[in-house]
Structures are given as C-alpha cells and as structure tokens.
Amino acid sequence: MTPPTAARLALSFKECGRTPDKREELSEGVSTGMFRKSMVSVGDWGTSVGRAFYWLAPAGLRRRRGAVPAFAIVEQVDRFSIGVLPLLTVVLGFVGMILALQLATILELLGVVEFLPSIVGIAMVREMAPLLVGVVLSGFAGASIASEIGSMKVSDELRAYESFSIAPTRYLLAPRLVGIAIAAPIVTGLGFYLGIGGGLVIAEAILGMDSGQYITRTLAALDLQDVLLGLLKGEVFGLLVVSIAWFEGSRVTGGALGVGRATTAAVVKSVVAIIAADLLLTFLFFRIG
C-alpha cells in the first residue's frame, strides 16, 4: 500500500539524511529562494521597460542620440490593431451575445428585461471588453512577440545588436510598446462596440427589443468615467502583454524548446498580470468612486 503523503515525505527526508526538524528550515529556504528569484525577474523586467522608455524620452534629455524608428512603430500599430481585428470581432461579438442571453433569462423572470441594455453596456465597457482585449492580445501578440524575440536570442541576433552597440530595446521593444500604446485604446474602443453590438443582436432577434431603444438605454447607462476606465484598462493590459512577452523572449535559453517555453510563459504570465492589474484598477476606481 502507498504510504500517505506526509509519511512519504518523512521517509524521503530520512533517506536524505535530514531530520524532520530541518523541514521548516528547508521549505523556508525554498520559498525565500523563489521569492528572491521572482523579485530579480520583476527587477529585470522593469529595467528593460525602463530602457525602452529611455529611447522614447526627448533627445535633449538623453546622453545617447538616436530615435525609435518611425516605420517600426507604424508596423506594430498595424500588427496590434488590424491584425487582431478578425479575432476580436468573433470573441467580443460572441461574448456580447452570450452575456445578453444569460441575463435575458433572469431579467425576464424578474420582469425587468428593459435593464438588459444598460447591464450589458456597463459590463462590456467597464470590464469585459478590456479584459477580453487583453486576453486576445496575450494570445495573439504576446505569443508571437515572445517566439519572435526568443528566436532572435537563439540565432544570436540580439547579441549582434549588442556587438554593434545598438540597444535592442530601442529597435525592438520601444516600437512595440509605442505600437501597443496607440493600438490598445483603439482596439478596446472597438471592443465596446462589438460587445454591445452582440448584445443588441440577441435583444432584437430573440427578445424583440427595438434597436434604437436599446442604444438609447445603453448610452444613458454609461458615463465618461466608465469609458475612460475601460480605455485605461485596455492600455495597461496591452503594455503588460508586450513587456512581459519581450522579457520572456529575451531570456530564452535552450534552443527551440526554450522558445516554446518562453511563449507559454509569456501567455500565462500576461493573463495572470492582466487579471491582477484589473483587480487593482477596479479597486482603485471603486475607492475613488
């Protein structure tokens, strides 16, 4: 019979020559090590983002000359806006429909189905659209950036930049950060329309609501603060996705396997960071009122 987990652990400690008294010390050592490693990673991530912002500062404030290439910024704006549009249309449109269908059942039971447009609108603008834009960007842009930068690391391209004293953060990270900073609010704004549009389709087709009335009620429920919060969230999520993907890609080791690992890590860490940032921003706005 397999011994219970605790007993197996005690056995393994005994086999290793460690007394059970030292277990706490060991686990503390492991957690301290992991914490320190995480802090070092966060520090490195912050440093690379800081270096990219250095190149975005006005030339007069910098010791090193040179600008972020404009054509690279345009390329990235196109990549993060037009590139994600088809996927975003499907995801946001469908989620708007699903939300409307789920709410319709409950609201009809309560006899307040006329609240559907305002609930869908507020949910979409304040929460669902920015969150889904962030998730779509992490899967679409984050994964591709991490694999792209990881492949550059593996093929010595990043080292080649350094060997010519050209900052890779200037040519590779800064255009991507500016690109997402421009594209993310646009895409998030489109996400509002797509999500609300999805809800409108269901309200009109299944509940027989008038589309004009639906739009009027949605607009009446929303204020400028809701829209700004949604756009701010989209912006923060986009910047997190790009910077995390860059960071994971730029520290790839171990060839193709490493690139695969970095891609997965970029998506997973981006999604976790997006949700954590969402909670923080929602809490802050909740406190501000």
Next chain:
Amino acid sequence: MVTPRSSLLSESDPTPVVGEPVVEVRELEVSFGGRRVLRGLDLEVRRGETLVVLGGSGSGKSTLLNALTGSVTPSRGTIRVLGSSVAELDLARLDAHRVKVGFLFQNGALFQSMSVRENLACVLREHTALTAEEIDILVKMKLELVGLRHAVDLMPAELSGGMRKRVALARALVLDPPLMLYDEPGAGLDPVSLAGVDRIIATLGRILGMTSIVVTHHIESALRLADRLVFLHEGTVVASGSPEEFRTHGDPRLRQFLDGAAEGPLNDRSGREDYATSLLGKERLR
C-alpha cells in the same frame, strides 16, 4: 594540399606590419555555473597579425571571443584589448569598445527584419554622422568587397548560407574596426565560398592593417590564413606557433586534432567512470 597564405593574396598586396600588442590576455579564467571553461589562459595578439585559434568543441574558443568583447565576465585574470581593460569598462565605455571590435557570428546573425542595405546602414547611422547618400555609397562599397553589391535590396531570408555569411562579414567591417573577431567563418560554407571568405580575411590584414582573431575547425583554412596559431584544450593554450611550426609540432593532442584521428589523447577515457558502472550502477554490479 593546403594552399599557403601567399596564394590568397596578390603580389601587389603589402606585407603585414606586425606592431604593438592589440590583445593581451593574462591568466584568464571564465566559469559558467561552477564549470571552468577557460583556465588560466594567456594570449597576445599584435597589430596587423592574424591569429587562428584551434581547438575541439567545448575547449573555450567562443568563450574567449566573448570575453574579448566584454560579453562574459572573467572570474580571474586580465583582458586588455586596444588599450582598454575590458572587464573594468562601464556600460558606456563598453559600447565604445564594441564599436572598435568587429564580430562575425557563426551563423551571420543578420537582422532578419531588415534588408541587406539596412543591415549595414543602421550600424553606420548609429555610429557616424554621415549623410544618407554617403551611407549608401559606403554600404555598396562594403558589399562590393564581399562580392554582393547586387544583393543590396534583398532580405536575409532570400540569401543562401554563404551569401548570408558574406553580408555579415560586410556588416562587421562597415565601421572599419581595428580588430576583427571571426567565430567559425567557414561553418556551413562550400569550398569555393570558404576560399572567398578566407581571401577577404587575409586581404584585410594586409590592406587595412586589421588585426584578426579567427576561431575555426577548418584545418586547411586555418593553416592558410594564420600568421600564428594557438591550440586550446580544456580552456588553456597547449600549443602555439606559426603554420610551419604547427605542421611539425610534437604535442600528441595537437597531432590528433590536425590529423583528425578518431582515437587519441583528446578523447582519453581513462579518467572516466567505467561504462558498466555508469550503465547499471555500483549497487547492481556488487
């Protein structure tokens, strides 16, 4: 038969002027995760000299090149390159140092998102105050040097392996660095492309007075390029001399390497664990 170096150059090419030391490495030690890759390595390269570094895989050749560019930090010893102590340079000075040291990567490492023209032009834009027109002329001159002026508007993905290596060579030379480091310049090249690259490397020393350190596995290429050769084994220099001296050198490890023998002191297994013990473990054999 190995072509002597003189045959790589035309009669009009001037003879090299070997001058003061450009690279001085003393008791260099570099470790990665507790594994010592370079163990007390000493090396000196003089101005205008072409030094070829030979050695088996894992002998520390590439690590030596990386140490010279300041990409790896030594755990002990000193590295002086072009008058600077590389390990003591701050980031700004390290950047200035790297501009003076050209580096040809094993796989070329071209910037994939840029055309051949841009691969060279971006380096010039970064480090010179030349106009766009002047940059364009210089780019074409450097590409002509490697015989690829016609490829100026191609993307790296459209080039063959040999062409990529030659474009990378043109890019490494674009700032006319006084010191060039070549990491396996012949890797993946056909004999004709290899001879072409060798000729360029040999000519650069004569015409531009460039100092070169070439890491290679190609024995023929090494013997025809070198003014002097060193042989690395387990992170130290075990043999050093001219091509003529290397041909008759008595070190058994160097002999095995030059002869390409499958068995010999380089793969001596006497110090290693017995195969049966490694396979089954001591407990099972008991």
